[in-house]
Amino acid sequence: MSKIRLKARSLAGRKRLLLPLLFLTVALGSCSGGGGGGDDGGFSQADYSLLYQLNAIQLSGHTIRWASLPIRVTSSVEGTPADYNRWNTATGGAVSFSFGAGGSVTVGWSNSTAWCGVTSISWTSSGTFTSARVLIARNQSGCSGGASNTNTHEAGHVVGFLGHTSSGMMAPTGGPNITDAESRFVRLLYSLAPGTDITGNLRVREGNGKNTFDASGSRRYSMTIY
Numbered sequence: 001m002s003k004i005r006l007k008a009r010s011l012a013g014r015k016r017l018l019l020p021l022l023f024l025t026v027a028l029g030s031c032s033g034g035g036g037g038g039d040d041g042g043f044s045q046a047d048y049s050l051l052y053q054l055n056a057i058q059l060s061g062h063t064i065r066w067a068s069l070p071i072r073v074t075s076s077v078e079g080t081p082a083d084y085n086r087w088n089t090a091t092g093g094a095v096s097f098s099f100g101a102g103g104s105v106t107v108g109w110s111n112s113t114a115w116c117g118v119t120s121i122s123w124t125s126s127g128t129f130t131s132a133r134v135l136i137a138r139n140q141s142g143c144s145g146g147a148s149n150t151n152t153h154e155a156g157h158v159v160g161f162l163g164h165t166s167s168g169m170m171a172p173t174g175g176p177n178i179t180d181a182e183s184r185f186v187r188l189l190y191s192l193a194p195g196t197d198i199t200g201n202l203r204v205r206e207g208n209g210k211n212t213f214d215a216s217g218s219r220r221y222s223m224t225i226y
């Protein structure tokens, strides 16, 4: 996870996700009818904004998620089912996991001391995750909550957090609890089909100008995040 170790380590080892510089552009949301309320199916504009910033921004405003549930996980890290199922519990079952051989998500140990955990995840240009590889550092000194918390944080990246929140489980320093905003992020993401354009639900659109979405799904993208 990106929980940065408190111990002094070489800067090179303290890898963090380098978010692309975001250019703020103002785009008027397509206000519907009587002036556009904040809610849509129980989700607020703030929920859509977070979903955009930490997920859909990677695909020109289209959501990225696993196409089907449960998400299949193959892990050699003990405790993984409990660590992952914290997301199941916190979201009222909006995401679910199965554990066994042949999963699209693999979780294993690493001897690295440069980070607490790391996730490499790939998706198609139509908004579907295809695979994820998670490594958890054996040495969890300086990582808040230890391996279990790190595993839950990385599971959040697997589910769809392609960035970090300001507080909660998906904060850069991680945990200890999944916040209500983080729960709503996941519930909103999995209430929408993969590749859903959410830009109409945004008041302010922060974009990098590149068009990365492609309904045919012919392109692949990936990210490594800690």
Ligand SMILES: [Zn+2]
Residues within 6 Å of the ligand: 001, 002, 003, 153, 157, 164, 170, 172, 225, 226
């Ligand atoms: Zn992280």
